[in-house]
Amino acid sequence: MWHDNETTVDYLNFGIVADACAKLLQQARGEPISVGISGGWGAGKSSLVKMVGQRLEGFNEPGENSYVFVTFNPWLYQDFDSARSALLQLVGDKILEEASEREGLRDKALRLLKRINVLRLVQLGGEAAATYFTGVPVGMIGRAMKKFGLLDSDKKDDEDKKDDDKDDGLLKKAEPLSLPNEIHEFRVALEALLEELKITLVVFVDDLDRCLPKTAISTLESIRLLLFIKRSAFVIAADNDFIKGAVRIHFAGTEIKDEVATNYFDKLIQVPLHVPRLGVNEAKAYIALLLLQRACQDGQLEDEKFAAAQVAMSKRLREAWRGDSVTLDFLEAQAAGSLDMVELMRLADGLAPLLTRSGAVDGNPRLMKRFLNTVFLRSSLAEPQGIRLDLQALAKWHLVERCAPTLATALANLVTSEHDGRVDALRLAEEANEKGEPLDELFISDDAFVSQWLGLAPPLGEVDLRPLLHLSRDTATRDFGVDDLTAGGRDLRDALVAATAQNVQLTSAITTAGPVQAGLAMSRAWVLKAPKRSWKKREDVLMLIETCKVFPQHAAKAKELLFSAPVSQIGVGIIPELQAQQWAKDVLDRWSADPAFDKQARRAIENQEKRNK
Structure with a gap:
């Protein structure tokens, strides 16, 4: 992380x-x-x-000028009164630290710190302010001021009083002073001390x-006390x-x-x-270096190669104005020959334009870093749950969640167990986007983000989205319905999708699964095969035929699936296999009666019927 x-x-x-x-x-x-x-x-x-502070340290000239730094974070002093005085206290402490080893300057620094304490007490108002303006202790706060030496005391010896009269410029008994004068004297004393310290x-x-807002303005008002010294x-x-x-x-x-x-x-x-402001080039370099940094920390990339990539990225960004942009080829060249690093560079190249142009991220470095943290966190949660997903898929889904939440919700609602987590509408949109064809209404957007997201690798239209949604349960509760497939049924489903010819192993898998799981696997495999079905090859209907051979009771379901076929696309190649199945006769008769049915396919059916007679 x-x-x-x-x-x-x-x-x-x-x-x-x-x-x-x-x-x-x-x-x-x-x-x-x-x-x-x-x-x-x-x-x-x-x-x-x-x-800036790191670079200033290189400009130090001991004895002439050294830079001393005070870092003030007003967020830590959210209380109004605390924020007003904390900066002055930090400055006083730093000056005292610098003067503590310098003979004759430590006492001056202490008197400056005492003056700061007076200003801080005055900001409290009430008794402190009254004591300050009159020089006479008023109430508990006034007595505390006297106790800590912020007022002159009758008990001071003559030597102390001489020092006070000469250097302090602080309150004397019954000697009222004005706040503007005290601020002026403070500024003069601080300026003189900085000069003597040569800092x-x-x-x-x-x-x-x-x-x-109140704390912010209070801080700016306090800064005015120190400005232009x-x-x-x-x-x-x-x-x-x-x-x-x-x-x-x-x-x-x-x-x-x-x-x-x-x-x-x-x-x-x-x-x-x-x-x-980050452009696409800077975003690519930033994401790429973050990914390479992680790989280096995990021992997947040598320190020297990471350092070389940093130098190359910096040089390329400095010269980007000449037209030398951060291209995918350039990023892959930083991968040091590692295929894993090449994949990370491709991820950076794909994500950067979308994270830069999306209004939800707008090229913000912190948001890009948080985006990657979420992706890698989900990746670490995947393996213990038996989920295997690449980073590109995790990143692509989180991208639409982050930048187009309405679309992400709509797609998530289309994910069901019945279709094994595949969203056909997403597949069609990715295909249409690649061809430059109009998109479905679901994917129409006023900006180019959705189109760019659809074109980002890898395609998710044929991917089971349930694991992705399961890992993103930090954003919403997911319910995909009941999945009746067992582990054996899922294995058979995958085997039916992959099968191109009858074989003993496939028949054995159907038999082993049993009639219920075989029927479910046949239906699921039919849906998953749909995007790649040409309706012209034997393998397009193989899963129906082989399942019904082992369990004939599924013939009715097989006929129902075939009745929904696009009749105009059916070719001669699937006719012989279907004619050999008694249960498919009704299907072929309906197809033949349809005017849109291919003439050659109809002739093949007629010729086979003549031979059978």
């Missing part, structure tokens, strides 16, 4: 974008900068952010679009549409316009960067 965590392993050619972003941050050379990485849920924002603070804000950089990953929606909710009742909602985010972001 593939995990859903961010990664620096680049299967999507995002590395070029990460390189450009990291270079942009480096070229700021200490000037404040903010970058907004926008993209929908699951588009790869978190991975792109992580790649650039890079704050990554991720998962903002997972938060409730020298030696600072912000990289904010969020879906633009989500931010606009959160702004509208925050300013509900003010009839805020779209441009105002857009400007709110734009004022925080200097450089907007969008996660590249």
